[in-house]
Amino acid sequence: MDLSQLLQNAIDKQASDLHIIPGYFPSLRINGELYQLKTYSLVTPENSQAMIMSILNDQEKENLLANKEIDIGYEFNNNRFRVNIYFGKNNICASFRLIPIKIKTLEELLLPAELSKCSQFNQGLVLITGPAGEGKTTTLASIINDININYAKHIVTIEDPIEYVYSPAKSIVSQRQLHRDTHSWNIALRSALREDPDVILVGEMRDYETIGLALTAAETGxxxxxTLHTISTPDAVNRIIDVFPPNQQNQIRAQLSSVLKLVVTQKLLPRLDVVGRVPAVEILINTPAVSSLIREGKHHMMDNVLVTAEEEGFMFFEKYLLKLYTEGKISKQTAFAYAIRPKELEKFIR
Incomplete structure (x- = not known):
């Protein structure tokens, strides 16, 4: 079994992921569905180890054996893969996420024009949220690339690992990979503040120290x-505040209410009209009304704002599902399967 052949197969079939797990056939995820490639033989522990270890350098092999998992970026035939290598039943397994060569525009990604405002902000915090594998990184890359192409800025990215690579344009871009270019999120973020950045991309806010540094960076211009793994835009606000000890939460509410610009929640839904997936989004904008709710801890009232302030650019997830349904892009069954608030959706789709 040849890894190059499997990777090329993933590219040719436009798969999002390739899985190599001993005891199973190699598997591809295409448009959200998982397919085992039964034209190949079952992956053996020996196959898996030989294929996967061949793409690691000595330091990465050492890290894998010490930590039992590792994330790396891997280039193959002018394509990039984000690779998570891990142990399962004492065997080496891997998931390869295909990163498209071309960074698509928001329009090409079928995302609402409202998101183009993100590249025009001069300061503040923008969050892209949603479950894993729902296109958050791709959406972020599109926004960052728009800044790169249209504005003269210094963009610093901190990623684990680097996924999309930005071509030289009007901006200058410093892309830093965890464990290769820096030892930790927090060290890299502190360092970024001394690197004359205009824009900072933090791949994921995983703990209160990273979140605190990100808020400070947004607060200082x-x-x-x-990104965050939350299911709705109000949940993202709750998650940030709840990460901190109770005695710090009032301060964080005040800080977040001041620096937050916009929160987007995104999911990818199977299309009804053509083969593929279409994004569904929720957009929360930090207007004075929302800022007041954050500061006062009244997060439960944000759903009301999302429903009633559409003319200000807000988008309630269930209303976006209604839009996709009425346009014939998704089925009624899909709309209800992916709804964040099914009871609210019942008011729009009967």
Whole structure:
């Protein structure tokens, strides 16, 4: 079994992921569905180890054996893969996420024009949220590339690992990879503040120290982008505040209410009209009304704002599902399967 052949197969079939797990056939995820490639033989522990270890350098092999998992970026035939290598039943397994060569525009990604405002902000915090594998990184890359192409800025990215690579344009871009270019998120973020950045991309805000540094960066005149794994835009606000000890939460509410610009929640839904997936989004904008709710801890009232302030650019997830349904892009069954608030959706789709 040849890794190059499997990777090329993933590219040719436009798969999002390739899985190599001993005891199973190699598997591809295409448009959200998982397919085992039964034209190949079952992956053996020996196959898996030989293929996967061949793409690691000595330091990466050492890290894998010490930590039992590792994330790396891997280039193959002018394509990039984000690779997570891990142990399962004492065997080496891997998931390869295909990163498209071309960074698509928001329009090409079928995302609402409202998101183009993100590249025009001069400072503050923008969050792209949603479950894993729902296109958050791709959306962020599109926004960052728009800044790169249209504005003269210094963009610093901190990623684990580097996924999309930005071509030289009007901006200058410093891309830093965890464990290769820096030892930790926090060290890299502190360092970024001394690197004359205009824009900082933090791949993921994983703990209160990273979140605290990101808020400080946004507060001190930088435009900060990051991601969170939350299911709705109000949940993202809750997650940030709840990460901190109770005695710090009032301070964080005040800080977040001041620096937050916009929160987007995104999911990819199977299309009804053509083969593929279409994004569904929720957009929360930090207007004075939202800022007041954040500061006062009244996060439960944000759903009301999302429903009633559409003319200000807000988008309620269930209303976006209604839009996709009425346009014939998704089925009624898909709309209800992916709804964040099914009871609210019942008011729009009967």
């Amino acid at each position: 930088h435009l900060v982008f990051s």
